[in-house]
Amino acid sequence: MNQILIDRFNLPKESKEAFLERVKVNRDFIKTIDGFLGDEAYICEKNGNIQFVTVATWKDQTSLENAKALVFSEYQKQGFVMPEFLARHSIQVEREIYERVL
Numbered sequence: 880m881n882q883i884l885i886d887r888f889n890l891p892k893e894s895k896e897a898f899l900e901r902v903k904v905n906r907d908f909i910k911t912i913d914g915f916l917g918d919e920a921y922i923c924e925k926n927g928n929i930q931f932v933t934v935a936t937w938k939d940q941t942s943l944e945n946a947k948a949l950v951f952s953e954y955q956k957q958g959f960v961m962p963e964f965l966a967r968h969s970i971q972v973e974r975e976i977y978e979r980v981l
Contacts (some may be wrong), residue, residue, distance in 0.1 A: 883977040894968035897957040914942020
């Protein structure tokens with residue numbers, strides 16, 4: 880069954896450029912991983928804050944788990960530490976995995 884990973888980010892407007900650069904790196908990478916079926920991204924800017932949502936669809940739970948491991952490995956190669964990046968740019972993230980109902 881397909882696995883849908885939905886990330887919701889809240890960030891200040893001044894973090895937008897750095898954040899979108901990182902999002903592009905991540906999205907470009909996950910598109911190369913086996914089991915990736917597609918993704919979408921949405922943005923809403925209001926009152927000096929940004930809400931950004933990504934929806935990535937994976938073939939199944941195994942594909943998603945493999946992708947998580949590969950992304951973590953890629954972060955290590957790049958010297959990228961997600962918690963530090965989020966803290967430095969005052970970004971909050973909520974992440975959930977969903978299954979398609981219909």
